[in-house]
Amino acid sequence: MRKVLMGNHAATLGAVLARAQVVAAYPITPATQVVELIAEMEAKGEFSGRFMRIESEHSAMAALLGAASAGARCFTATSSQGLAYMHELLHWVSGARLPIVMVDVNRALAAPWNLWTDQTDSLSQRDTGWIQLYCATNQEVLDTVLQAYKIAERVQLPAMVVLDGFTLSHVYEPVDVPTQEQADAFLPPWDAPRRLDPAAPAGFGAMEGPKGYMRLRKRLALDMERAEDETERAGAEFGREFGRDYGVIETYRTADADTVLLTSGAVGSTAKQAVDELREAGRKAGVVRVRLFRPFPAKTLRRVLRQGQKVAVVDRNYSQGQQGIFCEELKAAMYGLPERPEIYGYVAGLGGGDITVELLKEIWLETDSGKASALEPAWMEDPR
Amino acid sequence: MFEIRFHGRGGQGTVMAAKMLADAVLRSGRGECLAIPEFGVERRGAPVTAYARISDKPIHARTRLYNPDAVVILDPSFADDPAATAGLKRGGEIVLNTEKSAAEFASRWPGLRVHAVPARRIAVKHGLGPATSPMVNTAVCGAVCAAFNLADARSLEAAVRETVPAKVEANVAAAREAYALILEEAGHAPA
Numbered sequence: 102m103r104k105v106l107m108g109n110h111a112a113t114l115g116a117v118l119a120r121a122q123v124v125a126a127y128p129i130t131p132a133t134q135v136v137e138l139i140a141e142m143e144a145k146g147e148f149s150g151r152f153m154r155i156e157s158e159h160s161a162m163a164a165l166l167g168a169a170s171a172g173a174r175c176f177t178a179t180s181s182q183g184l185a186y187m188h189e190l191l192h193w194v195s196g197a198r199l200p201i202v203m204v205d206v207n208r209a210l211a212a213p214w215n216l217w218t219d220q221t222d223s224l225s226q227r228d229t230g231w232i233q234l235y236c237a238t239n240q241e242v243l244d245t246v247l248q249a250y251k252i253a254e255r256v257q258l259p260a261m262v263v264l265d266g267f268t269l270s271h272v273y274e275p276v277d278v279p280t281q282e283q284a285d286a287f288l289p290p291w292d293a294p295r296r297l298d299p300a301a302p303a304g305f306g307a308m309e310g311p312k313g314y315m316r317l318r319k320r321l322a323l324d325m326e327r328a329e330d331e332t333e334r335a336g337a338e339f340g341r342e343f344g345r346d347y348g349v350i351e352t353y354r355t356a357d358a359d360t361v362l363l364t365s366g367a368v369g370s371t372a373k374q375a376v377d378e379l380r381e382a383g384r385k386a387g388v389v390r391v392r393l394f395r396p397f398p399a400k401t402l403r404r405v406l407r408q409g410q411k412v413a414v415v416d417r418n419y420s421q422g423q424q425g426i427f428c429e430e431l432k433a434a435m436y437g438l439p440e441r442p443e444i445y446g447y448v449a450g451l452g453g454g455d456i457t458v459e460l461l462k463e464i465w466l467e468t469d470s471g472k473a474s475a476l477e478p479a480w481m482e483d484p485r
Numbered sequence: 486m487f488e489i490r491f492h493g494r495g496g497q498g499t500v501m502a503a504k505m506l507a508d509a510v511l512r513s514g515r516g517e518c519l520a521i522p523e524f525g526v527e528r529r530g531a532p533v534t535a536y537a538r539i540s541d542k543p544i545h546a547r548t549r550l551y552n553p554d555a556v557v558i559l560d561p562s563f564a565d566d567p568a569a570t571a572g573l574k575r576g577g578e579i580v581l582n583t584e585k586s587a588a589e590f591a592s593r594w595p596g597l598r599v600h601a602v603p604a605r606r607i608a609v610k611h612g613l614g615p616a617t618s619p620m621v622n623t624a625v626c627g628a629v630c631a632a633f634n635l636a637d638a639r640s641l642e643a644a645v646r647e648t649v650p651a652k653v654e655a656n657v658a659a660a661r662e663a664y665a666l667i668l669e670e671a672g673h674a675p676a
Contacts, residue, residue, distance in 0.1 A: 105644075267522070268547055275511045275518070457548045
């Protein structure tokens with residue numbers, strides 16, 4: 102049934118429909134409502150899992166580390182400083198191969214204090230061994246939480262589902278909410294291959310020397326690489342069950358596009374409007390929205406983007422001393438290919454600045470006209 | 486695409502008015518609707534802005550809106566504020582919470598159509614908050630649905646029931662009263 106939901110509540114319903122068994126969380130704007138609603142549903146008997154109020158984000162992830170080690174399906178949500186505070190545990194969870202799913206609501210990092218959307222919080226965690234999926238609509242938020250469990254459990258790695266602070270988290274729109282029976286048909290219960298069990302004692306978190314460590318990291322790397330195909334597979338399976346298909350990227354009017362906007366999150370939705378308007382004006386414009394960031398879908402992007410094409414990467418994030426992060430990742434994925442597109446970087450909307458249809462059209466036109474620099478990112482802002 | 490900007494004050498339920506509208510549009514099957522709060526730190530009495538985009542096609546733009554087709558003024562004190570009508574399209578429409586008649590605003594907003602709804606009076610009549618700061622959002626939402634033909638009365642009522650946390654019957658009555666009032670005035674308006 103379609104219901105008008107805020108993005109945060111779409112995330113909650115995804116976790117509840119996935120039958121998450123343990124939720125441990127500490128509230129932070131703009132992610133608070135994700136776990137607030139789970140607490141309310143638990144109080145009303147509509148959520149059968151265990152909700153743990155806990156003293157910090159670091160402790161929340163530590164609690165889930167324990168619960169997931171015992172074989173429970175786990176969930177939490179956080180944002181910005183809260184995610185940064187979890188950092189140490191994020192490495193531990195992926196190294197321990199625990200398929201925890203977490204929602205991160207993008208928000209800028211301090212200082213100065215800022216509540217608004219910016220991807221630098223989640224992208225700062227890109228080397229922690231978590232799968233990362235970025236959503237463009239509230240529907241996709243709910244659907245992606247369900248898919249994230251399937252992907253995470255198949256490769257035994259944790260997954261982060263990312264949505265734009267306020268722009269998705271607090272915006273209301275119709276979302277088709279599956280029934281519990283439909284969700285169950287898509288997502289079977291998690292049967293952990295190893296678990297803390299007093300009846301079958303085993304060692305967890307033991308010390309490992311260089312050779313063993315290297316071997317385990319290589320195995321983790323291969324499973325992370327496998328997550329690109331597993332994301333496609335879970336997206337196709339979801340499509341068969343619900344009629345909504347998902348892949349590692351979404352393309353829009355790219356088949357004959359001279360220049361494409363490559364972006365992520367809700368901006369990937371706004372970019373469709375910009376491209377429709379550019380097409381009406383006779384311009385060959387398209388959009389590539391990157392949905393899966395970790396693992397970076399290099400294989401798919403190498404197939405979709407071609408020589409002679411210009412790509413304008415719009416980053417609502419920045420790696421100080423380098424450039425926009427999707428841009429640097431795309432350049433790295435294309436380097437070494439004998440034939441590759443031209444890539445131009447744009448940084449926009451840091452700290453929640455509006456990335457408008459007009460701004461995206463301006464970025465597209467600057468790129469298409471050949472005026473953009475291929476070496477330096479351009480910082481762009483809508484003057485309104 | 487039909488775009489609306491709401492102006493209210495913290496505590497009036499401005500964001501919920503936009504959310505109820507989205508719900509009513511969905512239920513009446515008249516298209517897609519996004520309700521978008523202007524994101525900030527909420528304080529009682531401070532200016533609050535929200536937006537709604539309504540379309541019979543999928544809505545891709547996820548931004549603020551700068552050139553609305555209509556503005557909805559929940560707090561009458563904004564009637565004198567040029568920011569309330571900034572960017573409003575030529576020939577745009579205004580839904581205003583006021584006990585005056587629409588004709589009285591003809592000289593202030595030449596070329597713009599005003600829908601006057603006595604939302605404060607309706608809210609007070611139905612016991613929605615104190616007379617000094619009543620909850621006008623359900624009455625205003627009813628007026629908006631009628632003024633722009635965005636939802637039928639039954640869908641409006643269901644949306645109000647889904648959204649309001651308390652005084653459900655009073656809120657439904659307020660929304661329906663404002664809806665009927667605007668519909669009747671629209672019926673009498675020159676074509």
